[in-house]
Amino acid sequence: MTRPRATDSEFAFELRSCRWAERAWPPAEDVETDRAVLVARQLGTKRRRWDTIVLECDREALERRANFGPERLDSDLLHVVRNAPADWRYYRDALPDPGYPWRYVREAIHAADDRGILETRKSGNRIEIRREWAYPDWVDRIVAIENKPDLDASAARTLAAQLEYDVALGLADEVWVATRATGERVEPVLFEDLPVEAGVLALEPASLSAEVAWYPRSLAVDEPGTRVLERPEGGRRDGSAARFEYVPPETKAEKRLAIAERAYERGWRSFVDTMRPDCRQFALRGTDGSQLRPYCEANGRCQTAAECSGSCPEFEPEPPSWRTKGWPIEGGPGKRCRRLLEDRRRRRRPGL
Numbered sequence: 064m065t066r067p068r069a070t071d072s073e074f075a076f077e078l079r080s081c082r083w084a085e086r087a088w089p090p091a092e093d094v095e096t097d098r099a100v101l102v103a104r105q106l107g108t109k110r111r112r113w114d115t116i117v118l119e120c121d122r123e124a125l126e127r128r129a130n131f132g133p134e135r136l137d138s139d140l141l142h143v144v145r146n147a148p149a150d151w152r153y154y155r156d157a158l159p160d161p162g163y164p165w166r167y168v169r170e171a172i173h174a175a176d177d178r179g180i181l182e183t184r185k186s187g188n189r190i191e192i193r194r195e196w197a198y199p200d201w202v203d204r205i206v207a208i209e210n211k212p213d214l215d216a217s218a219a220r221t222l223a224a225q226l227e228y229d230v231a232l233g234l235a236d237e238v239w240v241a242t243r244a245t246g247e248r249v250e251p252v253l254f255e256d257l258p259v260e261a262g263v264l265a266l267e268p269a270s271l272s273a274e275v276a277w278y279p280r281s282l283a284v285d286e287p288g289t290r291v292l293e294r295p296e297g298g299r300r301d302g303s304a305a306r307f308e309y310v311p312p313e314t315k316a317e318k319r320l321a322i323a324e325r326a327y328e329r330g331w332r333s334f335v336d337t338m339r340p341d342c343r344q345f346a347l348r349g350t351d352g353s354q355l356r357p358y359c360e361a362n363g364r365c366q367t368a369a370e371c372s373g374s375c376p377e378f379e380p381e382p383p384s385w386r387t388k389g390w391p392i393e394g395g396p397g398k399r400c401r402r403l404l405e406d407r408r409r410r411r412r413p414g415l
């Protein structure tokens with residue numbers, strides 16, 4: 064599914080929405096104290112990417128997840144570490160049939176060994192494995208938020224189709240729309256034809272405060288979902304059939320964990336990875352005393368990731384003289400920006 068390029072205000076709003084979620088999630092009063100929150104952005108599946116993802120995690124299990132390092136575990140690695148035995152065993156006896164050739168399992172075993180998250184030894188010709196740590200059940204709930212600061216009728220139609228897809232599939236526990244608070248008695252977004260299962264959040268990006276305009280319904284993540292493959296194009300008068308397929312709960316559980324692992328690796332401050340912090344016009348600016356957002360001195364505003372690339376007409380590499388202190392090992396301001404954001408990302412993942 065192709066997405067329209069985010070406008071400047073959408074991108075800035077999205078970063079504020081991520082920061083708000085990190086500080087204030089969940090928006091309801093009955094906060095469970097043993098839950099930790101991890102926020103990421105622009106993740107999902109091949110067919111559907113969410114703007115903001117909030118993982119509600121078991122705090123203690125999240126700390127144990129840190130044993131496996133800051134990088135994500137892909138599905139092959141997860142198959143190995145989740146099934147690895149506490150005592151030495153031949154890998155083919157210990158692991159369930161993967162449903163794909165065993166040579167890929169062997170590759171994953173060696174990769175896990177290289178990362179220090181699995182023990183291996185040879186017994187004759189056989190590879191035996193033993194786990195370092197049990198892989199914890201660290202993700203309680205996954206919440207998806209679509210950020211639409213200015214929702215006009217055409218954007219609402221596109222959004223409604225996306226939310227219907229999410230509700231039918233039930234991959235996230237909740238879906239929300241975050242829109243810019245208007246201060247009106249009834250937020251205009253509530254007059255749009257959005258699925259009733261989706262929550263609506265009215266966010267004031269400058270003060271980073273939010274009100275729930277509509278509470279969502281929890282989606283049936285443990286039941287089979289329906290993936291809409293094609294829908295009638297002719298609007299409400301089009302009587303042609305939609306095409307869809309069922310998705311079993313086991314497949315959904317695997318996808319959810321894969322998304323959570325990617326969210327764990329990336330967080331939401333990784334925006335800098337796809338920008339040019341090595342441009343002399345690039346800056347990080349604090350907004351609420353603690354959030355750092357990208358700022359382009361040449362454009363005089365928060366730039367989007369799409370704008371901030373090597374093909375930007377204003378791009379100017381930072382001069383080598385900026386890097387003299389410690390350069391090239393320590394790097395210049397661009398490297399410092401990355402480190403600053405990386406430190407903050409790391410602080411959100413206890414145990415690392």
Ligand code: SF4
Nearest residue numbers: 342345359371375377
């Ligand atoms: S001038 Fe272009 S490349 Fe440089 S910071 Fe601004 S948007 Fe990014």
